[in-house]
Amino acid sequence: MSENEIDDNLDLRGVLCPINFVKTKLKLEEMQAGSTLEILLDKGDPIANVPRSVKEEGHKIIKVKKEDGDFFRVMIRKS
């Protein structure tokens, strides 16, 4: 699987904490282990908190990329 291949994505820009994490978690629950989810997160609280919470649930953060327009593209591999 190439690094950029994603199985699903969620645009969580404009979604506040902790609902952005809740939505990420619900999406991950319905995905297969080993598959990849890409999420878009706002700067500030979202990027500071969501990846950490995702890691605490045992998933892997594969890539975090800052995009123009003050948001981040975060790639998660489901454990």
Added chain:
Amino acid sequence: MSYSEDWIERYSRHIILAEVGGEGQQKIGKAKVIILGAGGLGSPAALYLAAAGVGEIGIVDNDEVDLSNLQRQVLHHTTDIGRPKIDSASEKLSAINPDIKIKTYKTFVNSTNIMDIISDYDIIVDGTDNFPTRFLVNDAAVMSKKPLVHGAILRFDGQAFTVLPHVGPCYRCIFREPPPPGSVPNCSQAGILGAVAGIIGTIQATEVLKLIIDKGKVLSGRLLILDALDMTFRETRIRKDPDCPICGKNPTITELTDYEWVC
């Protein structure tokens, strides 16, 4: 599975918990819990279970709301005095969570109606206020093999215990039979600190939720005892009694009976 925005937001603090998640919250939504008594213990238990999103809650009570109930029975408000407790309860629970189904039974449980009442539910919460009923509820739970979360309160004291029929000990493994009528004071004679009802009823709700999501350890084989005056909890290990008259190897109780109850 798609979730509504309201569902996600309402239960977000549950879903965040590693032990619950979307899956656990769905289990809670499918669960059916019967609460016996809408009083001191039933009030907090019902309020938290409704708020948690338990899909179907049954409430059994034959009383009307009395002014002297309001100091601890937080389901009922001053304006409810004189109304059946089940109506007052049903209204409050629906107001907290309109997504859930509430079923009410205007009766007291007895040996002839209890099996029928509990048959539609997965878990039983005992919020009754007297020994004869407590033994009846235990026996019915063991016979129907449904988990029972017991709670009792008096003065500043409380206890909680969960019966997993035939897996762990039952109430009769600890206390063989009801005390003689009149030998033990009840709440109306001995008094009860209202907040103690809140602590024990909330422990009962917590036990129910753990049973539903199948996480953690419930109070099976452990009688939890609260002394709120010293604010200490202690725990007594309880073993399943092979000679228990209801859940033992050779049960002598094979049908339900109503004990004499003098108050």
